[in-house]
Amino acid sequence: MSLFTADENKKDYFYVQIGDHPYIDEPYRAESYAIEFLKKGSIIMQTKLDKVIIHAPAIITLGPSVIRSFSKNSDVILMDIIFFKPHFFLKNQANIFFLNQYDFFDNSLMHVFSLEKETKVKFEQLFNLINELLNSNNSHQSSILRSYLYILIFELDIIKQSISNSLVQNPLFERFKELLSKYFLRERSVGYYANCLSVTRKYLSEVIKKNSGKTARDWIDDFVILEAKVLLQNKTLTINQISETLNFSNQSVFGKFFKNNTGHSPLDYRKNNEQ
Secondary structure: OOOOOOHHHHEEEEEEEEEEOOOOOEEEEOOOEEEEEEEOEEEEEEOOOOEEEEOOOEEEEEEOOOOOOEEEEEEEEEOOOEEEEEHHHHOOOOOOOHHOOOOOOOOOOOOOOEEOOOOOOHHHHHHHHHHHHHOOOOOHHHHHHHHHHHHHHHHHHHHHHHHHHHHHHHHHHHHHHHHHHHHHOOOOOHHHHHHHHHOHHHHHHHHHHHHHOOHHHHHHHHHHHHHHHHHOOOOOOOOHHHHOOOOOOOHHHHHHHHHHOOOOOOHHHHOOOOO
C-alpha cells in the first residue's frame, strides 16, 4: 500500500496531523517506516495476529514489512505521524542494517510505547520540531529531519530497554511465532514446528493454547489467511498466482480454504474490498 502521493514520493518522507481516524480495518503493508504519536483518544491496532487497544499518550512504531490494520475505538482522535522510506533515512549511513537492530519496528510486542508525563512532553517537543521543519523552506530540511529521526529512535530505545523484561512471554510460544512468520508459506503442519522446537505436537499445542487461547492449527491458518488478504488487495495478481504464492496445490483448494476460514471466496473478498 502506498501512502505517498506523486509529490511526496520526490521527498521520500512526509508528516501528517490527523483529527479523525484515517484507516480502513483491512490488513495491509506499507512501503515506509512510521513513527506515530497518539496525542488524544484511542485506537485498536492489529499487527500480524496480535491485537491491542492503544490509549493516548503513546508512540507507535511500524516497519514496512509489518502487516497492520486499525479500527476506531474512540470518537475523538488526535495523532501526528512521520512517514519515511528506508533509503531516505539510510542515506550517508555506513551501517545499512541500522534500522534492523531496533526490533520495535517489527516485533508485535514492542510497537507501542505508553508515555508518562515527562516523556510525553519530550515527544511533543520533538514532533513539534519536525512539524516546524517540514513547514519551512529550509535548504537542509532532509539532513535535519534525519537528525530528528535519530533522536526519536534513540529515545524510544531508551524506553524499550527499561521495559523489555516485562515483555517476555513463554519462550516456546515466542519461538513458535518466530518460526511461523518465517516458514508458514511452505510449512503448514503442526508437526513441523514441534520437530523444530524439539517438543511433541501435543505439548506444543497445549502451550500455545494456554498462552493465546488459540490452537497451533489456528495460528498457522490465520497466518495464511492474513497473507492471502494482503495479496488479494494487489489487483495485478490473479487468484491463481496468489494460490501458487501461498503454495496451495491448485486454485480450487485455495478457494475452499479461504472460504472455510472467512466465509467468502477469494474473488468475493477482493470485490468487497475494492477501493
